[in-house]
Amino acid sequence: MSLGEILSFAFIQRAILAGSLIAAVCSILGVFLVLRRMSLIGDGLAHTTFGSVAVVLLLGASPLYVTLAALPLVLISSLAILKLTSSKKIFGDAAIGVVSSIGIAAGIVLASLSGGYNVDLFSYLFGNILTVNQTELLLSLVVFAVVAGSVIFFYQDLFAVTFDEELARSMGIKTNRINIILFLLTAVAAVLAMKVTGIMLVSAMLILPPLTALQLTVSFKATIAVSAVFSVLSVICGIIFSFMLNIPAGGTIVICNVLFLFISFVIRKILPAANSQLIN
């Protein structure tokens, strides 16, 4: 079927639009996370989302509002990770592991309490961007506006904290507050990303586009912009290819992300002269 034909369907247009907004949000926040060595937080939050969705389904939430209903629990988990990370005895990556394990284990136990693996729960594992409805599209738009606004408003502070947290504090930046904001926004992004690629691949949405950008860019602003561009391109290509090849959309989007990453590696290798000044 032709490209024009594919794009003529309203549900595909919604999918591309919502997917792009969510991808942009994830990839922008992902830059800060990757540089602060918190790449796996996406995984951790995704696993928590699994547990939260199980709780929410057990309590009988209508499937249409599960996304919204699962949000509070995931927000709390992100703060728990933040709190644990600051403990001297548990390193950052282990803190993520702790919260992540609780999330999955809770999900498994709750799923069995509600009587066997609820078929709904499984569908959250793999994403369902093609069935995104008006409400979710609106939610994506709102979240995009909030995240973009926050990043712009707190840009200097976020940049400073990402560069060096102590230095940021010496500039009078309230690093705790910035960390909380960053983690809460990431939690929201993770819950939305579940829609696009499923819980299994939320991490990919957060870390692959920034990694791609980091191969090619030099300045911080460019890194954020390029990261967003690649993530949106991956969503568009991913959805289109999934129709042409008849494969699941969520996985295809992630594969596109990986392809872009691979290409960026290659570009970096074969252009050594321009290596340090590719995109500025």
Add this chain to the structure above:
Amino acid sequence: MTANAEERILKYIAGEKMRSHIPSIMAAVCLLLLPLLISCQQPRETQKPDNKIQIIATIFPIYDMARNIGGDKVQVTMLLPPATDAHNYELKPGEIVKISKADLFLYLNMELENWAHKVIAATTSGTKLLPVETGSGITMLPLSGNHEHEGEAGHHHASKFDPHIWLDFSNACKMVDNIAAALVKIDPRNSGYYLKNAAGYKNKLTSLDNKYRAELTNCQSRTILHAGHRAFAYLANRYGLSYYSAYNVSADSEPEPQKIMALIKQIKDTKTRYIYSEDLINPRLAQTIAKETGAGLLKLNNGHTVSRADMSQGITFLALMEENLVNLKKGLQCQ
């Protein structure tokens, strides 16, 4: 290092070694005691009131049939909780115990409950449990050749057959016979009672079958478009209808994109007014397609599982099928 210091260090290390035996001895003792502590726990005695025959049925149609055939001489429990899919059910340990204490274990067949053989192996040695394959002797339809065979995550092996045999009421009658035969076998004294009930139920099935046939002859559309998983092939077959489903077996993975497209196209091309969604599965896909095409949504319940609310209100298999007929008539626009 002075000799003095060396001596002190050695003593220190030696002292540590002596003391460290105690914790390991304690741990060993605890490990030995643990099995004793666990086995001392009394297993919960399940009540066996009134000497009724205890039956455990896996899915709703079997449960309902057993209730009707056994009448007041049996106590039937449904194994699968409401709103659960038997395709990938995870059996809890307590349930295996429960099954082993029952008289009859009714399941459909190895295609649907592919975990059944494990349960049977675990529970039939040394107990009086009689496992009954209620779908025995019924030929199954293969999953259509032109749909790609999906391998779903979490399944022990992927089924090649459509298990929803009970939606063809002649098959349902055979299931009734199988259940009745099992009851007669373990309780021959009441065989007359069971056979009478079975005949009565089969009559109801037959008259429902006739009703379906009559009311689905004169329809504007002869295609059931179902934004759910492939469950109504038997029904469609029996009444000469075409059937198209969005998912092949189970709705736990993403639908194939081209299938969604094809379904939408077909709806638009045939100007279908209604499409069908599944009762207990997330209706997202159905809603998306309905929104895209402007079609209305109607529910079809394949009877496999029912909601908590319906269960508590005492829904019956026959009642569900009557509801289905109403929706089929409306959706296919039959006179």
Add this chain to the structure above:
Amino acid sequence: MSVNVISVEKLTFCFNGIEVLQDISFAVEKGSYLGVAGPNGSGKSTLIKNILGILQPRQGNVYLFGQPLASFREWNKIGYLPQRLAALNTHFPGTVREIVQLGAGRKADSRNISRVLQMMEIEHLSSRPIGELSYGQQQRAMLARALASKPELLIFDEPTTALDPQTRENFYHLTHDLNLQQGTTIILVTHDTGVLGNYARRLLYLDKKIIFLGTFGDFCASAEMTDIFGGASQHIICHQHDRRSA
């Protein structure tokens, strides 16, 4: 009457239950050049971090420009050059210009940044990622960052370890000029006694507690300092100091 740029009262700081700073009290007047010295692990960097709010003291008060630390807001009055940052060793995606701009805060003025880059002779590097610069260039960039907001107080923490002598000399010459010509208050943490002798006018000697606080004149006359530094070193420092002020 000079205003105290920094005022520290009875500061105590613990790390993992161990007291790293004990009951520190001192003040820094506007326009002074204070050297902070002490053996390794004496708490010099920790003291600076407590003053700047990077670490929280267990007890005590810090006042910056007369205001308590908790309510202090005029951070662009302070320029801080920390000990070597980890991010400088990596491919951190930040250009020199972006990092220097951090120093100017929200009121970053592009021309101002360019001026400061020129001053540090790194304007030709402004589009390069900071991680790619040489050690000396990175120090200059970090110094540019500290200077970007035209601060009244500069705090340097071991700024010239591993720099070659010429670069080191240039650095201190600059600080000297800033102090004498602009009236910038300077606090220099270092264990390089030669530098202290040459440039600082007051000395704070720290070893968990304040061992010595005073002018160089007092330093040279102090018997305690002779014990710590040894007569020869003390003599060298004082000799350099005298030679300079002569």
